Amino acid sequence: MAADDQTLIYLCKMSAVQANSAVRVLAEGYEPLAVCNVGGRFFLIADTCSHGLASLSEGDIEGGQIFCPFHGGSFDIATGKPVERPASIPIPTYPLIEIGGDLFVAAKT
Numbered sequence: 001m002a003a004d005d006q007t008l009i010y011l012c013k014m015s016a017v018q019a020n021s022a023v024r025v026l027a028e029g030y031e032p033l034a035v036c037n038v039g040g041r042f043f044l045i046a047d048t049c050s051h052g053l054a055s056l057s058e059g060d061i062e063g064g065q066i067f068c069p070f071h072g073g074s075f076d077i078a079t080g081k082p083v084e085r086p087a088s089i090p091i092p093t094y095p096l097i098e099i100g101g102d103l104f105v106a107a108k109t
């Protein structure tokens with residue numbers, strides 16, 4: 001799919017991500033990703049915690065942060081910055097593209 005000369009990779013439907021939860025998705029060229037629904041606003045972050053091999057999409061979302069299910073470290077979902085220790089290294093965030101209820105990420109060139 002192309003929009004504004006950008007090739008997009010389909011991730012999931014917005015309706016597939018419940019409020020204040022995350023869903024793990026895969027996109028070619030990216031590490032595993034997590035689509036996060038923060039009170040109706042959607043964000044795309046790396047799914048793997050920077051402290052270990054936990055899947056952040058299995059953690060809780062509260063106050064704009066996602067909490068790692070392994071050791072409870074947390075990250076600001078909008079920026080990827082670590083908030084609660086033991087998380088200390090930021091996780092990548094990516095622009096999420098919403099089109100008609102579907103969510104996409106730009107393909108890496």
Ligand code: FES
Pocket residue numbers: 049050051052053054068069070071072073074085086087
């Ligand atoms: S693996 Fe995520 S805080 Fe340790």
